[in-house]
Amino acid sequence: MPITGENLIGAATRRGAGETFRAVEAATGNSLEPAFASATPTDVERACALAAEAFDSYRETSLEDRARFLEAVADAIVAIGDELIVRCMAESGLPRARLEGERGRTVGQLKMFAGVVRDGGFLEARIDPAQPDRKPLPRPDLRLRQIAVGPVAVFGASNFPLAFSVAGGDTASALAAGCPVVAKAHPAHPGTSELVGRAVQAAVKECGLPEGVFSLLMDSGIAVGQALVADPRIAAVGFTGSRRGGVALMQAAAARTQPIPVYAEMSSINPVVLLPAALEARGRDIGRAFVGSLTLGSGQFCTNPGLILAVESAGLDGFLQAASAALRETQAATMLTPGIHKAYCAGVAALEANPAVTTLAQGLAGGTHQGQAALFSTTAQAFLADHSLAEEVFGAASLVVRCPDLAAIRAVLERLEGQLTAAVHLDEGDHDAARALLPVLERRVGRILVNGFGTGVEVGHAMVHGGPYPATSDGRTTSVGSLAIHRFLRPVSYQDLPEALLPAALRDGNPLKLWRRQDGKLVAPGA
Numbered sequence: 012m013p014i015t016g017e018n019l020i021g022a023a024t025r026r027g028a029g030e031t032f033r034a035v036e037a038a039t040g041n042s043l044e045p046a047f048a049s050a051t052p053t054d055v056e057r058a059c060a061l062a063a064e065a066f067d068s069y070r071e072t073s074l075e076d077r078a079r080f081l082e083a084v085a086d087a088i089v090a091i092g093d094e095l096i097v098r099c100m101a102e103s104g105l106p107r108a109r110l111e112g113e114r115g116r117t118v119g120q121l122k123m124f125a126g127v128v129r130d131g132g133f134l135e136a137r138i139d140p141a142q143p144d145r146k147p148l149p150r151p152d153l154r155l156r157q158i159a160v161g162p163v164a165v166f167g168a169s170n171f172p173l174a175f176s177v178a179g180g181d182t183a184s185a186l187a188a189g190c191p192v193v194a195k196a197h198p199a200h201p202g203t204s205e206l207v208g209r210a211v212q213a214a215v216k217e218c219g220l221p222e223g224v225f226s227l228l229m230d231s232g233i234a235v236g237q238a239l240v241a242d243p244r245i246a247a248v249g250f251t252g253s254r255r256g257g258v259a260l261m262q263a264a265a266a267r268t269q270p271i272p273v274y275a276e277m278s279s280i281n282p283v284v285l286l287p288a289a290l291e292a293r294g295r296d297i298g299r300a301f302v303g304s305l306t307l308g309s310g311q312f313c314t315n316p317g318l319i320l321a322v323e324s325a326g327l328d329g330f331l332q333a334a335s336a337a338l339r340e341t342q343a344a345t346m347l348t349p350g351i352h353k354a355y356c357a358g359v360a361a362l363e364a365n366p367a368v369t370t371l372a373q374g375l376a377g378g379t380h381q382g383q384a385a386l387f388s389t390t391a392q393a394f395l396a397d398h399s400l401a402e403e404v405f406g407a408a409s410l411v412v413r414c415p416d417l418a419a420i421r422a423v424l425e426r427l428e429g430q431l432t433a434a435v436h437l438d439e440g441d442h443d444a445a446r447a448l449l450p451v452l453e454r455r456v457g458r459i460l461v462n463g464f465g466t467g468v469e470v471g472h473a474m475v476h477g478g479p480y481p482a483t484s485d486g487r488t489t490s491v492g493s494l495a496i497h498r499f500l501r502p503v504s505y506q507d508l509p510e511a512l513l514p515a516a517l518r519d520g521n522p523l524k525l526w527r528r529q530d531g532k533l534v535a536p537g538a
C-alpha cells in the first residue's frame with residue numbers, strides 16, 4: 012500500500028494545504044519519504060461534519076454489524092502485512108518482535124470489543140415497568156439504555172504506535188460504543204498512521220457504513236488538535252501522552268461553550284514497594300527482573316517502574332547490587348523521537364546534578380538517539396523534601412528511595428500524586444505490612460499488582476489502566492480493557508414511550524436477547 016502523505020477524510024483522501032513535514036527515522040534522525048501535509052481548518056471542518064452526519068446512523072447499527080466492522084478493521088490491519096511493521100520500525104525505532112506483538116495486541120483489542128458489542132451488556136438495559144395502580148401515585152413505565160456520546164477525537168500516542176494510536180484502544184472503544192472517530196496522527200509515526208488509517212477506511216467501505224465513521228488528520232504541530240477539541244461536534248477526547256499536552260487539551264475542552272470530557276492518560280512513575288521478607292528471600296532475583304521491566308522499550312512505557320521504595324537492609328543491598336550489575340550490561344536503545352531522547356537526557360542530568368541523589372549505575376552508552384539506562388538512589392527524607400524527585404523521567408531511569416522503616420514508605424506513598432500502577436513484592440511474612448499499605452495504594456493508583464511489574468498491560472475485562480490525576484484526567488475509568496467503552500456512553504431514560512417507538516434493546520419480548528435489569532433484578536435473555 013503506497014504511503015501518500017494525505018489526510019483521510021471520510022471516504023476521500025485529500026492532500027493537506029498546511030505546513031509539510033516528513034517522518035524521521037528514529038535510529039538515524041534522517042527524514043523519510045513521503046512529505047506529509049498538515050490538515051487545514053477546512054479539513055478539520057469537513058471531517059467533523061462527516062462524523063456528525065454519520066453519528067445517528069452509525070450508533071444505531073445492529074450489534075452484529077458493528078461487531079463485524081470491528082473485526083473487519085482488525086483483518087484489514089493484519090492484511091497490510093510486513094509493510095506496516097517495517098515502516099513502524101523505521102519511524103519508532105522499536106524492534107520487530109515488539110511491534111509484531113503490539114500489532115497482535117491491537118488486533119486482539121478490536122476483536123475483544125467486537126465480543127463486547129455482540130454481548131450487548133454495555134447497553135445496560137433496565138426496565139421499571141409501569142405500575143398504574145400504585146398508591147399514592149402511579150409509576151410511569153421507565154426504560155434506560157446507554158447511547159454513544161457523539162464523535163470522538165483520538166490522539167495517537169508516540170510510544171505505542173499501534174496499540175495506543177490510530178486504531179488503538181481509544182478508537183476501538185469509541186467505535187464499539189457507536190461513536191464516529193476523528194483521529195489526529197502523531198507526527199512521530201505518520202506513515203504508520205496512514206497505513207492503519209487506510210485499513211480502517213477500507214473496513215468502513217467494506218461494511219457499507221457511512222463514510223464519516225472515521226477520518227484521520229495529519230499535523231506537524233498542535234493547531235489541528237486544538238481545532239478538533241474546540242469543534243462543537245466533537246463530544247469527547249481520548250489522549251495518551253505528556254502531562255503538558257493532556258492538560259492543554261483538558262483546558263481547551265473546558266473552555267468550550269459546551270465543555271466535553273477529555274480522557275487523557277498522562278504521567279506516572281509507578282511506585283514499586285519491596286517488602287522486607289521478599290527482599291531478604293530473593294532481593295537479587297527481584298533486582299534482575301526489575302531491570303528487565305525498566306529497560307523494556309527503552310523505558311518508554313507509562314507503566315515503567317520509575318520509583319522503588321524499600322527499608323534499608325541486607326536484602327535491599329542485594330537487590331541494588333543485582334539491579335546495578337544487570338543495568339551496567341544493558342545496551343542503550345533507540346528512543347522514539349529526538350525530542351523524547353532530549354527530554355530523557357535532561358531528566359537524567361537533573362537527577363545527576365541533585366546533591367541528594369546518588370548515581371548507582373548506568374547502562375552501556377549508545378549512539379546519538381539512544382537512551383542510556385540509569386539507576387539512582389536517595390533517602391526518604393530527601394524525597395519528601397524535593398517535589399522534583401517525583402516527576403516522571405520518560406525513559407529507562409528509576410529512583411530508589413531508601414527508607415528507615417515501613418512508616419517512611421507509607422509517608423512517601425501518601426505524598427505521591429495519582430499513579431497508573433503500584434507493584435508490591437512480598438512473601439507471606441509481609442502480609443501484615445502489605446495489608447496496612449493497601450488502603451493508601453487504593454487511593455493513589457488504578458492497578459495494584461503483586462510480585463511483578465506494571466509494564467505489559469493485559470487487555471481484558473477486569474483491567475484498569477487508569478488512576479487518579481495526573482495519571483489520568485479521570486480516575487473513574489480506564490483506557491485499556493472492555494470497561495473503556497463506558498467513557499463514550501451516556502444513559503438515556505425513556506418514560507412511557509409506546510412500544511413502537513422504543514429502541515430494540517428495551518422492547519417487550521427482548522428481541523436483542525440481552526441480559527436486562529427488570530425492576531432492579533438482572534434477568535437472563537429468554538427468562
Ligand SMILES: NC(=O)C1=CN([C@@H]2O[C@H](COP(=O)(O)OP(=O)(O)OC[C@H]3O[C@@H](n4cnc5c(N)ncnc54)[C@H](OP(=O)(O)O)[C@@H]3O)[C@@H](O)[C@H]2O)C=CC1
Pocket residue numbers: 166167168169170195196197198230231232233234236237251252253254255256257259260276277278279312313350351354355405
Ligand atoms: N506517560 C506516558 O504514557 C507518555 C508520556 N509521554 C511524555 O510526553 C513527552 C513528549 O512525547 P509526545 O508523545 O510527543 O507527547 P505529547 O503529549 O507532546 O503529544 C501527544 C499528542 O498530542 C498533541 N499535543 C500535544 N500538546 C498539544 C496541545 N497543546 N494542543 C493540541 N495537541 C497537542 C501532539 O501533537 P504534536 O506532536 O503535533 O505537537 C501529539 O499528537 C515525552 O518526552 C514524555 O515525557 C509521551 C508518551 C507517553
Ligand SMILES: O=C(O)CCC(=O)C(=O)O
Pocket residue numbers: 168170171175251311312313314465466467468469476
Ligand atoms: O505497559 C503497557 O502495556 C502499556 C503502557 C502504556 O499504556 C503506555 O506506555 O502508554
